[in-house]
Amino acid sequence: SACHRRAMADTPRSRGRTQRAQFYFILATVWEAVSGHIRYSIPEEMQKGSVVGDVAKGMGLDSERLSERAVRLVSGGRTQYFALNAESGHLITAERIDRERICGRAETCLLQCEILVEDKVKLFAVEVEITDINDNAPSFPAKELELKISEITAVGTRISLPEAQDPDVGINSIQNYRLSDSAHFSLAVQAGSDGAKYAELVLEKALDRETRPVHVLTLTAADGGDPVRAATAHIRVVVGDINDNAPVFTQPLYNVSVLENAPRGSLVLTVNATDRDEGPNSEVTFSFRKITDKAAQIFQLEPRTGEISTRGDLDHEEAAAFEMEVEAKDIGALSARCKVLVTVLDVNDNSPAIAITSLLGPVPEDAPPGTVISLLHVQDGDSGPNGEVTCSIAANLPFRLQKTLDNYYSLVTDRALDRERVSGYNVTVTATDRGTPPLSSTTSISVQLSDINDNAPVFSQTSYTVSIPENNPSGASVCSVRATDRDWGENARVTYSLLEGEGREAPLSSAVSINSETGAVYALRSFDYEQLRELRFRVQARDGGSPPLRSNVSVRLLVLDQNDNSPHILHPASPSDGSTGVELAPRSSEPGYLVTKVVAVDADSGQNAWLSYQLLKATEPGLFSVGVHSGEVRTARYFVDRDGLKQSLVVLVKDNGQPPLSATVTVTVAVADSIPELLSDLSSLSAPAQPQSGLTLYLVIAVASVSCVFLTFVIALVALRLRRWRESQLLDSSSGTFSGVPVSHFVGIDGVRAFLHSYSQEASLTAGSGKSQFNFPQSNYANTLTSEQTCEVKDPFLMAEEVLPTQHVNIIPLSYDFSFYYFSQKLFAFHFLLCTNLDIMNGSSAEMLVSAV
16 A cells, blocks of 8 residues: 555654554554454554544444434544544544653543534543654753863763753653763763663763863763663863862752642742852752643742742643752852752632533423533533532523533423513523632523414404394495414414304305415305394414414304385285275264375384374375374364365385485375265266266166165175074173173184274275275274275175175174275275266276276
8 A cells, every 4th residue: 555655765763653653542442342442542743534443333323324323523622532433433532642742741631522422412531542652852951061070070970961851751751861971070860769860970980170171971861762762961070179168968858738829939949059168169050850830930039048039920721830959059150059949739710611512402392301401511611619619590481400520510400481472582591619718600501492283273352243234235345353372383384274163055256265374254145134133153263383273263254234225105005907996984074084094114123113194185184194203194184165176195115224215105095974975975976067978877787786785785784694693692692701891892814713902994996997895904993904804895785695605704603883884985985986087088098997897
């Protein structure tokens, strides 16, 4: 492969590094399989995109479905060192990892991250150990070093040499020192308490400044890596004057603690060293012999006093401790060293940080309690109690927090939700540490509820009662029903429809319709109050949910009456042949005498059917009056001789509508006290003024025939009265209810007795062209006419018993006065009609009379 070819072409040094990387990768795979935990070990400085391990296998997931299950890497650090390849399921490096920069000289360097499986809201902790490689060469603080050694320095004296620095650890750190060949000096390598090695220059032979004042040596520091890396420093030894006492520190180790919020310039500690020499040889200066770059930026050392103070800001979260070496050197280059350990104490200066690692979309309002809505990661940069964090939310919310891993909380539903009551929540999560005083931070999570169709439409009214005037135009608006739905969106879209009822003569759809979107109800036809006064139907409201919900409401439509019907006159009836009925009034009647009664009805209702009567025209004004509300025609004064025999009255019947409608009827009244007087008056009226034609003979014959019929009727009536007198007495004795009433006042229809009240003008005669009719109103003083019976007489000479049975009417024996007066009135009315027309014998009038006869 290309990688193999590159390795072959590389130098032996590169080949060794590649082999070690492969070894570390194999070791990481074996480690994963054996431990059973998701933990890997990789060497530092791997190329970006290098495979760390197969996390899909470690989590027991199918690598081909990682993208479908929304598996992602969650890291709370400032720098993302790893990434997750969703296609292969491998954890890869996101950048080159420098172990020395991340962990310094720590023996074990672990990087942690979490892998989140969002569809299960499950976390997996992953630890990656970064192993050291020999990527740093040793280095001395200075390439040139000058030492001053007194010439009287005793043989065997040890002089500390500058320690080489190597950021690597273990075998890759400093392993040995070498000194160039010298007759006066040798090198002694010592190991410190921490395992670090440092070199000391040992005087093997007494110095003679006069012989050789300067000695030049080469010091080499080498590590144990493969290949080995080394560094050199040149030492120039200057033989000086006698200084036989080196400084001595009061204690070899200084251990001090300082608060991380100490201001700049704060005194940390003072190191103290003494020199037993006198004069200039006892003057000691202090300097840092071994200090890291980070510590050099924070601490400063006063050379004369040995005071160590801060010149930078301390941060426990960045560095919890510093280790330094201080060297005390006298004027003669004799020195001593001590170790200083500064512990940075944590103060509660970091508020907890809340990160939302996962958030569910709109939550269905029917989500069961315990549904996970969001996953929170909480961090606090402090340590100890200052870094212990608890999270909380308001108690009145339908949610709760539950802890999953060390620093993870899940926001879950605690009870049933209702979007119609609250459509969304802003959940404020408060994280508080246990420091003194405690610090806290908040974050807001917007939880929106998605709607389900759990509310049926509700009408604004429990029922609707509306009205519409009759004769409305087709398509007129009747009313508008309105229903609302507490749901949202499509679940709240309401449509309307009509429900057909059972048992209707005509379908409801032929009368009304409804707009399915607005709920407006329209009339499809014009309504007639006289045919339909009320229409009841139901309207159904249906929402757009799945499944849809419905509700019904009853609608009562009242048709209002309008004055669209004129009064209809029932009595006196107007025959179809144009003839006019005649009413009789005695000339001796007093004022207020009831002549007849005009009866009319109106198909409308209410005030549209309130009828009033008035006399519109009369032959003799002031002779008759009409009751405004009763329609009774009465005499207004006494008759005088100049009053004519025949009186014509035009009665107007008017309703109370707006505008009012009316009808008229003509009433003919014959004025006479007795039948002979009436006949004589008729004879005088019918005397011809000139010779008449042959038609007069027919009229005379007609008058004679009527007279014969009258006399025959009187004889038959008397005989009938005598024959049934006994029978009438039995009927009177058997009637207990009407024992005090004369039998002549009863009329039986189909064998049933009925009480009959009569007055003198209870019958009228009308004549037409071909037949005569007797009209029998049941009551002339009633406000309305309730029944009417008509007996058609084809032969005027038939007896009453022969005529009446043909109409299925059984007549109980009548009193003589009633029967005689009743039939005589009818016969003389007809006789009067003939006689009053003798003066108009010519033309069509004569032919009409002949046909009437």
